[in-house]
Amino acid sequence: MEDPLARLKNGTLKLYALESEFPPVEAVRVRRNYVEAESGADLAALGSFSIGIDRVVKRNIENMIGAVQIPVGVAGPIRVNGAHASGTYWLPLATTEGALVASANRGASAITRAGGAEVRITGEGMTRAPIFAARDIVHAAEIVDWARTHHAECAAAAERTTSRGRLLSVTPYIVGTNVFLRCAYDTKDAMGMNMATIATAEIANLVERETGARLIALSGNMCTDKKPAAINMIEGRGRSVVAGIRLTNEQIASILKTDARSLVEVNTRKNLIGSARAGSLGFNAHAANIVAALYLACGQDPAHVVEGSTCITTVEETEDGAYIAVTLPAVQVGTVGGGTGIDTQAACLSLLGVAGGGTPEGANARAFAEIVGAAVLAGELSLLGALAANHLARAHQQLGRG
Ligand SMILES: CC(C)(COP(=O)([O-])OP(=O)([O-])OC[C@H]1O[C@@H](n2cnc3c(N)ncnc32)[C@H](O)[C@@H]1OP(=O)([O-])[O-])[C@@H](O)C(=O)NCCC(=O)NCCSC(=O)C[C@@](C)(O)CC(=O)[O-]
Ligand SMILES: NC(=O)C1=CN([C@@H]2O[C@H](COP(=O)(O)OP(=O)(O)OC[C@H]3O[C@@H](n4cnc5c(N)ncnc54)[C@H](OP(=O)(O)O)[C@@H]3O)[C@@H](O)[C@H]2O)C=CC1
Numbered sequence: 319m320e321d322p323l324a325r326l327k328n329g330t331l332k333l334y335a336l337e338s339e340f341p342p343v344e345a346v347r348v349r350r351n352y353v354e355a356e357s358g359a360d361l362a363a364l365g366s367f368s369i370g371i372d373r374v375v376k377r378n379i380e381n382m383i384g385a386v387q388i389p390v391g392v393a394g395p396i397r398v399n400g401a402h403a404s405g406t407y408w409l410p411l412a413t414t415e416g417a418l419v420a421s422a423n424r425g426a427s428a429i430t431r432a433g434g435a436e437v438r439i440t441g442e443g444m445t446r447a448p449i450f451a452a453r454d455i456v457h458a459a460e461i462v463d464w465a466r467t468h469h470a471e472c473a474a475a476a477e478r479t480t481s482r483g484r485l486l487s488v489t490p491y492i493v494g495t496n497v498f499l500r501c502a503y504d505t506k507d508a509m510g511m512n513m514a515t516i517a518t519a520e521i522a523n524l525v526e527r528e529t530g531a532r533l534i535a536l537s538g539n540m541c542t543d544k545k546p547a548a549i550n551m552i553e554g555r556g557r558s559v560v561a562g563i564r565l566t567n568e569q570i571a572s573i574l575k576t577d578a579r580s581l582v583e584v585n586t587r588k589n590l591i592g593s594a595r596a597g598s599l600g601f602n603a604h605a606a607n608i609v610a611a612l613y614l615a616c617g618q619d620p621a622h623v624v625e626g627s628t629c630i631t632t633v634e635e636t637e638d639g640a641y642i643a644v645t646l647p648a649v650q651v652g653t654v655g656g657g658t659g660i661d662t663q664a665a666c667l668s669l670l671g672v673a674g675g676g677t678p679e680g681a682n683a684r685a686f687a688e689i690v691g692a693a694v695l696a697g698e699l700s701l702l703g704a705l706a707a708n709h710l711a712r713a714h715q716q717l718g719r720g
Contacts, residue, residue: 326352334381342375342382350383369661378657388412390615390666391419396426396696397434400688402681403672406430409693410666411611416718418607418697421704425696428573432565435692439684441558443486443502444510444650446518449538450497450531461497461529462490468528472501475524476517482506482679483513488521489553491540497531498540500549506679509556509619509652511543544621546599551628556650557684561691562643563699570639574703578640584706585633585642602644603705605629608697612690613651616670617663622650626690631698642702644695651690653682 322339325331326348333352336345347365354361364384375382391413395406409426411419429435452458465472465488473485484504491498501521503514515536522533537543542550549555570578593601600606609626613619625648634641653672657663667673670689676682704710 322348323352323355337375342371345375346371346382346384349381353383374660378660388414388614390662392669393419393422393693393696394426395430396692397430398437398689398692399434400437400685400692401439402684403437403686403688403692405671407671407689407692408669409612409689409696410615410669411608412614412666413607413611415607416720417713417716418611420713420717421700422608422611422693422696424573424703425698425700426693428565428569428699429563429692429696431573432563432569435561435563435695437559437561437688437691439557439559439687441554441647442504442556443554444505444514445500445502445541445555446511446514446536447491447498447500447538447540447542448518448522448525448536449534449540450499450522450525451534452495452497452531454495455492457530458492458495458497461525461531462492464529465490465499465525471524471528472521475520476501476503479517479520480513482508483510483517485517485521496534496538498538499525500540500553504680505652505683507653507675507681507683508655509622509650509683510655511619511650512655544624546624546628548599550625550648551599552647555625555648556622557687559646559649559687559691560643561646561688561695562641563695564636564639564641565699566639568639570703574699574707575709576703576706578635580706581640581642581702582633582635584702585631588705589631589702600627601630602627602694603631603698603701605631605644605646605694605698608694609649609690612693615663615666616651616686617657617660617667618651619656622648625650626694629694629698631702633702642695642699644691644698646691646694649687649690651683651686653686 367385392408394408397406476485486502489500501518606627610623630645632643672682672686
């Protein structure tokens with residue numbers, strides 16, 4: 319057989335078709351060698367990895383040339399007193415930002431010493447919102463009426479595509495002749511974007527057939543996926559999570575090196591007023607840091623850090639300390655599907671005790687969402703403490719520049 323590099327070069331073999339002729343490991347090596355030859359870059363470092371790639375090249379990535387490795391640190395143990403996650407957990411955090419794991423570790427230690435983070439899920443529903451064109455606004459109103467009165471038919475159509483997903487609601491929105499139907503699903507242990515998209519395609523067919531609406535796009539951005547959006551903050555997306563902890567003055571002083579009043583002041587002036595003045599949708603210090611590190615370690619879709627960053631942190635003085643809480647309206651996590659089955663990511667989910675499908679279904683993803691809430695709380699505590707004590711620059715000088 320002719321040399322594959324020569325066939326790639328003369329166009330008789332497509333770069334993405336290598337797996338149809340070679341076993342995955344070989345296909346990846348040939349593709350990497352070809353890109354090296356074409357670009358002149360040395361990509362050898364991408365070729366050493368421990369993950370099995372037979373399934374990865376089928377369901378997680380196209381044109382694979384190797385893997386980048388992100389160091390994983392551990393913070394904890396952190397005590398979580400959730401409705402679904404209850405116990406102490408080691409948090410796997412994948413990051414290259416020095417001081418981040420130390421910070422989460424300090425927050426986890428404060429939480430555990432104070433008895434554990436209280437965590438609750440306050441809302442659920444992964445959304446997909448197709449956009450339809452109506453003939454005029456009277457037709458648009460008719461489409462909305464139809465959607466409001468035909469939930470059962472929509473659910474039946476959607477649920478034919480999934481054995482586990484359930485349609486929770488269809489919420490219509492009109493802009494002139496544009497009709498958006500925001501379909502929300504219980505996706506059990508899956509993050510659910512594939513599931514919701516495939517199910518919503520069936521609803522869209524039904525709506526077109528029954529109302530004469532014209533489907534413009536299966537995603538009309540009212541979902542809203544992977545963009546900062548007020549609708550997700552208000553209505554929630556995925557799972558909405560709230561976590562809180564009561565710290566004593568002694569704990570604040572010994573662990574965070576500050577006091578309750580300073581924590582309240584930094585939070586109010588920075589996280590609330592500063593964020594408002596900046597027009598930020600994130601009223602927090604660095605929720606995205608913890609969300610990103612946990613999501614990367616645990617095989618989540620990293621683009622969902624956008625929604626994970628829209629957290630509101632609140633701090634109130636109490637009689638003998640402070641009550642600190644984080645409210646995360648959109649935690650989109652799964653313990654099955656997506657990247658959760660890749661060996662290293664599955665190991666991190668196992669460390670949290672939430673790998674795979676839960677019993678009952680949904681239990682593992684709910685527990686994971688609560689752990690995310692507690693972990694974000696840990697990060698907020700530590701960074702607010704460092705800012706109140708004026709230790710931020712020192713910490714990053716010592717830990718981020720070594
Ligand atoms: C760095 C610390 C934790 C020091 O904190 P400290 O209180 O000065 O240090 P300590 O030696 O007294 O240690 C306290 C605890 O911290 C942990 N700890 C301490 N050192 C380590 C380490 N090497 N590895 C692991 N854990 C560590 C550990 O839990 C330890 O307790 P112990 O176990 O000793 O009883 C603190 O100053 C801190 O949290 N600083 C804040 C750093 C931070 O949160 N950075 C986040 C990234 S900043 C960013 O990206 C976002 C930003 C800032 O731009 C957002 C915005 O605009 O606000
Ligand atoms: N399609 C899109 O528009 C988008 C896709 N994505 C990507 O979607 C992927 C995630 O989609 P997602 O739907 O979560 O995952 P997958 O499509 O990878 O897998 C989910 C499927 O796993 C099955 N399953 C098995 N056990 C369970 C269980 N206990 N609970 C729930 N489902 C179970 C379900 O099958 P069954 O339905 O038969 O019950 C479900 O549909 C990620 O790779 C992400 O990057 C991200 C954004 C947009």
